[in-house]
Amino acid sequence: MSDISRGKSGGVSRRSVLKAGAASGLVLATPTIFSSKAHAAGFRNDPGAAKSVTFGFNVPQTGAYADEGADELRAYKLAVKHINGEGDGGMLNTMKPLSLKGNGVLGKKVEYVTGDTQTKSDAARASAKRMIEKDGALMITGGSSSGVAVAVQGLCQEMGTIFMAGLTHSNDTTGKDKKRYGFRHFFNAYMSGAALGPVLEKEYGKERRAYHLTADYTWGWTQEESIKNTTEALGWQTVNTVRTPVGAGDFSQYITPVLNSGADVLILNHYGKDMINSLTQAVQFGLRDKQVNGKQFEIVVPLFSRLMAQGAGPNIKGILGTTNWNWSLTDAGSQAFVKSFGAEYGFPPSMAAHTCYVQALLYANACEMAGTFNPIPVIKALEGFKFDGMGNGATEYRASDHQCFKSVLVVRGNENPTSQFDLLDVVQEVPRSQVEYDPAIFGGELGPYEVAM
Amino acid sequence: MSIQSTRKDLLIMAVFTLAVLTMPIWLDPIGAAYPDLLQKFAIFGIFAIGFNILFGLTGYLSFGHAVFLGVGSYSAVWSFKLLTMNVIPAVIAGTLIAGVFAVVIGFLCLRRSGIYFSILTLAFAQMSYNMAYSVLTPITNGETGLQLTQNDPRIFDAAAETTGLPITELFGMKLSGYPGFYFCAVLLIISFFISLRIFRSPFGLKLRAIKSNQVRMNYTGFNTRPYLLAAFVISGMYAGLAGSLMAVTDPLAGAERMQWTASGEVVLMTILGGVGTLIGPLLGAGLIKYFENIFSSYNEQVLHEIFSFLPDLFENIMVFVVNPFVGEGWHLTLGALFMVIVIFLPGGIMEGWTRLIGLFTKDRSKPDNNTPASAKAQTSEG
Known part of the structure; x- marks a missing residue:
């Protein structure tokens, strides 16, 4: 089976084969090592004289x-x-x-x-x-x-x-x-909260009990925190905050407990297809037709987008949220x-x-x-x-x-859309001064301009 | 036999070493010679080699191997956070902790074989994934993923000298870009050598015997369970090593590394390359990573450039025809390729290769093929 290979490498010792292999590998790899260093002179991917x-x-x-x-x-x-x-x-x-x-x-x-x-x-x-x-x-x-x-x-x-x-x-x-x-x-979420707060107070009053469903990652966490801070400053109570996995698909197990929790506002910290699913299911469970604590049950979607509104169809009618632009x-x-x-x-x-x-x-x-x-x-x-x-x-x-x-838009799901894209009504354009904050409140460091390459 | 095969193994190792170390050169023409992808080739090569020790030798198909990949990553990142930015402790921690997980999961899952074993491993993988995603958030940081921060303790490192995040290093050598690749490449070569020794050893023979007829082995009074568990743990440690290397080249660990799709990926790699062959899984890993990184980046603009030598009309037709198969459609191409290989070449790329060699060397009879894996492996590298 190894007649041929023995014939060829008979005179060569193992050690020399290994040595030769390692040495030639190193030699062949050298040009790339140098060429990769060569880029480090100016800045990464300097276009130079390229067109x-x-x-x-x-x-x-x-x-x-x-x-x-x-x-x-x-x-x-x-x-x-x-x-x-x-x-x-x-x-x-x-x-x-x-x-x-x-x-x-x-x-x-x-x-x-x-x-x-x-x-x-x-x-x-x-x-x-x-x-x-x-x-x-x-x-x-x-x-x-x-x-x-x-x-x-x-x-x-x-x-x-x-x-x-x-x-x-x-x-x-x-x-x-x-x-x-x-x-x-x-x-960001803080600005959403700051913009939404006064509108929520005007529409839903100062005595509300909120229930949060939150996408379980950095965005959901910070949005929940920001909205909670804003609403609690208004005098609202937070009944519960529940984290849901991203891409869950079925939210019924999270929505059922809302019905008996005594909450009268559901805040959906969801985005994309998650928001479409959770909102649709919340409406199907009859949340919006309920009266709790003598008040009409409401749903709030702090981060709204027209793409999501399109996916959720008529369920978004009358629902409040914020958006970056429309x-x-x-x-x-x-x-x-x-x-x-x-x-x-x-x-x-x-x-x-x-x-x-x-x-x-x-x-x-x-x-x-x-x-x-x-x-x-x-x-x-x-x-x-x-x-x-x-x-x-x-x-x-x-x-x-x-x-x-910049200014932030507070929007509401359009009750009478005139086209399939006309889904959000701008309730208020909240000026920059109202949503601005001190950068120190979140901590963090920008880091250096110069980076080692 | 033994002297000859040892010599042949040395030759295999030499050629293999050379091929791996020169990857930046011979992969350049197909656009794959950039550090990140080269690192991935090496890392997933290790993962697939390890998986092959279990699946290729014993025939036990684990559908949850990504758990060990994830555990390796998390352990390595925690080592960077708590101990030092030096990669040695991280790699050791990743491998060992994955080994511990493998002992536990293997002990429970290996009570069953066949499809039941696969389902059990899958169940464990999903459990671990969901725990990493939700319950264990303090350890794993959930869906955001575990990352380094500036105020991590790092007890063995001197006080932070620079602002900005520290970079992984090996005694002062920064391990990103090409040095990172060579570090992974050296570990790949060592892993390959160990796998080669296992294939050739009596231990490897016992594992093969389990694959061909475990019941008969049991009737002869041979307890197969310890050997299976050993194979499972070894292959889990390989996955842990691969996971820790992922953290070395990019200090971040996310739960999606443990998802069942990641477990499925390594199965695809192994089958695509050739189950039970030495080199096959490596080729499969390379092919899938190439598709994922290069094919997925082709967009219409790139296609127009490729076909620009054709007259306008044909150019547009070609772009129209090819477009669904590249870019976001790379899964489609991969799926089609996978079907073709499984239907026509059940032995994977390696079978195709041996057939090709067979066509050209028909005159040479080779009846003494008592270790088909090694014969295939050698021809592939020549």
């Missing part, structure tokens, strides 16, 4: 948040078009101050790579790493879950690559887990965006699409302002950047925690 730069769009394409991910990707493609000077320019026509010239970024055409986060931290980090290490992405953006955003943001800090968070609503993203290389345009806004920026998005895809954008589109534009604009792709000057350009004309009125990227501050 194009690459952005990495990391969105959920499968899983509970896939609808949001698909809409985010549409928005990113549109943003790339506009930055490169194709199409009608969208918000480039309304953004102030604007450094972009519609010829790409710093004269380089923008290209992009995509990845699937699967709404799992592992998969999201693997996909982000691939885009940074293999495809040379200068910036990573996207995501529809705070768990993923926190994980990818941590990775980007290590890698020295800027992360422009997509849809993430947890206080932690720019609170205890904030990072120097991470930026968030979207609002396509029905009439300012010039929103209208420009809705118009070019509609022309491209045939339907209005979701708030996930809006925040992602704005993030891509803001990053490109900051590079143009800084005059380089080097992340350190770009971060400094974004920190404290004040802008307008992007759909939320005057907005500021606060330097101390990389959180955008």
Whole structure:
């Protein structure tokens, strides 16, 4: 059986075979070791004299948040078009101050790579790493879950690559887990609570008993905490807070106990398909037709989106919540965006699409302002950047925690929708001053500008 | 036999070592030579090799091996948090604690065989997953995943000198990027060597005997349970090692590593590559990770570039036809490939390879094939 191999290697000792193997392995591997070090000179993925730069769009394409991910990707493609000077320019026509010239970024055409986060931290980090290490992405953006955003943001800090968070609503993203290389345009749970509080007081009064059902991860926890703090400050009591697994599908075992708990408000800290399922089931169980403590039973969904409203159908009628943006806004920026998005895809954008589109534009604009792709000057350009004309009125990227501050919308499920997209009524546009907070309350450290590579 | 086969094993090891260490070079043309994916090849290679010791040799199909992967990761991250950023304690902790879990789960599950064994392991895996997800949140940090923070104790490390999160290191050498890959690669080579020794040993022979007819072995008065348990624990420790390496290259552990899909993945890897062969599981692991990372990244833009040599009309047709199979549709391609392999090549890629070799070397008769696994393995590497 080994006649042949013996014949060939008869004169060679084992030791020399092993030695030769190890030695040649080392020799062959050397060039890559050196070439990987060579990149460390300037900053990671320096485009140098290349004609194009690459952005990495990391969105959920499968899983509970896939609808949001698909809409985010549409928005990113549109943003790339506009930055490169194709199409009608969208918000480039309304953004102030604007450094972009519609010829790409710093004269380089923008290209992009995509990845699937699967709404799992592992998969999201693997996909982000691939885009940074293999495809040379200068910036990573996207995501529809705070768990993923926190994980990818941590990775980007290590890698020295800027992360422009997509849809993430947890206080932690720019609170205890904030990072120097991470930026968030979207609002957070604290702002939802602060905006919602006065409206809840006006609509439902000061004596209510609330029951929370909460998605069991960073976003759910912080939203529950923020809403609880707000409502208890109004004088409400909190009957119970129950954590439910993400993607549970069937919430009946969690909703049944609500019926006999003496609570008269159900607060659903759920998002995406989870919210659609829990809300639908709560309505099916007859919660909204009940009278408890002499009051009408109410349901509140603190984080609302048009995509979810579409999924939940007529069940959302009259339900209060908050949202970052809605396509029905009439300012010039929103209208420009809705118009070019509609022309491209045939339907209005979701708030996930809006925040992602704005993030891509803001990053490109900051590079143009800084005059380089080097992340350190770009971060400094974004920190404290004040802008307008992007759909939320005057907005500021606060330097101390990389959180955008702008007005927040309190919305209600539309009782008489005029179209399949006309699902949310804006009850009130809560000004920035009412939702602002001291960054110190959440702790956390931004970390250094310089990262070891 | 013994001298010849030892020599042949050395040759296998030499070729294997060379092939693993030069992966950054020969994987470059297919776009897979970047640190993160190379690390994954090595890590899942270890996982699949370990799984193969149980499934390939004894025929016991465990559907819950991801538990040990997850336990390894959590142990390693806790070692980074509590002890030191040096990876040695983390790797040892991950492997040993996974071993302890394997003893417990194996002791209970190995009372049954066949489908009952598979279901039991699956049940344990789901239990562990759900516990990590909800009840054990203080230890696992639930769905957010266990992460390092700046104010972890790390009792063996000197006071933090820099701001920012610490990076895993091996006596001062930072283990991210290529150094991380070489660290995993060295452990892969060691793991492969151990697996090779097990395949060749009397112990391995007993495991094979269990696979071919356990009842007969029992009737001859041979107690198979300790051998099964040993195989189960070894393979669990391999998974723990792989899990701890995942934490070494990326200090984060999430409960989704324990999900049944992760357990299913390693079964796919092993079957795709070739059950019971030495090299097969490694190839299967590489193939699946390649699909997951590269195929899933193809989007329309990339496809248009690939087919840009065609006239416009054909280019669009090709893009239209291929698009559903790449990007988010990579599972579809993988599924189709898996079906083709299971139907036409039940022995996996390794069977395809030996058949291919057989076509070219028909004139050479090789009747003395008493260790088919080794013969297959050798030909694959030549």
